[in-house]
Amino acid sequence: MLENFGNLGNEKEKIKKLIDQFCVEVGGFPSEDDRDSLSVIFADFLTGFNMMADKAPVVTVFGSSRIAPEQADYKTGEELGAGLARLGFSVLTGGGPGLMEAVNKGASVANGRSMGINIEIPDEQRQNTYTSPSITINHFFVRKVLLVKYSTAFIFLPGGFGTLDEFFETVTLIQTGKIPPFPVILIKNSYWRGLMEWVDENLVKNDLISTGDTNYLYFCDTVQEAVDVIKSCVSSGRISLVRKK
Template sequence: MNDRKNGAPEKIQKLLSDIGYKLNIKLSKEDEERLGLIFSDFLTGFSMMVDKGPVITVFGSSRVTPDGDEYKLGVELGRELAKLGFTVLTGGGPGLMEAVNKGAHEANGNSIGINISIPEEQPANPYASPSITINYFFVRKVLLLKYSCAYVFLPGGFGTLDEFFETVTLLQTGKIAPFPLVLVGREYWRGLMEWIDGRLKRDGLISPGDTDHLYFADTAEEAIGVIKKHIENGTIKLRPV
């Protein structure tokens, strides 16, 4: 695994080294440096998210171009979420993440991005402020989920699907509160849901209620409608969480 070249801040690295020494914990130099990076990433992310609630996280592809209908939907979604008073949080990259941040930015809302450092150098989009770049995917997912009171999934590839399955697993196991998860684009998600219902549920590999928190929409307006219903019933509260 390749870590960031700039490494963890020197003070954090020294602190972890001192803790390891006092507790008589011996680590390899590589693992000590990696632990420093992980700690630094969490510290940066946690400090950025202080008093940013209520937050809704939107996931989606980095490969969608601005001339497509899905991009326009993302802009509308980000705009309407910001108008409702939510901080809009995304993975901070291009594509649908950029679209959602752009919409929130245009509505003068809080628009935050948590980008990932990868060899292909995924650029941070210009509409997220603040925006940070995280070294590890698992740290990024913690930050994207920890502060949110709802999750919206637009179409995406492996990364988006990874985030989707982690989120539904955390909902299934009660590791996160039972907030709504909205899947936008019924046609896109249909095949996956047919497999989940027709295979996982049929074979008893998941319980029938494990998908109760999933909702479906085809438009930004529909997705916003799901969010509004959960505001009305008290599942989502318009205050910091």
């Protein structure tokens, strides 16, 4: 398990020693397997933090890994990546194929910063070739932290369980005040409409969430509409184009 430490190289032994020191200070040693897990998690986070340093402003785009280049949604992803890059944003995705690749390709072709945080899973997930910088990490939960932590807007294209997981985690973080109420943009109304009708009918009407919990959601059918939402948020000062130093 410890053989995959991203770009940290020989730092893995230092990480293991830090974990051991921490365990001594808190008064208990987990099993060797748990210590290995802690080391890999620490390495995942450290690799991601190092990659994301000084990359703001960032917009994260989520979407399916299964969309082929000949499909219309892939073209939408390319246009979106290019549009965000032209606005001056660093574009961040999950670094894989499908719509992630499309968005990264669009940003890269537009000479923007195109980044990816890929996940190591069997078979399906390969890292696309349009990301620089990019990393591959081990844990989904670390990946989700990194995809959200540095961004000031979130855009969701159609996707499967993984995309829906990322959507609900993002809106939960906003709902609970863990991150600011940055805009969450959903592209392709025909895809999202059924889900949002279910949310209104089953969650809002039964007071399981508040009506205001969806106020930061924007529904768009075109890339231009999504870009206009971002522009409006920049103009109002809700999100910033200033690069952090």
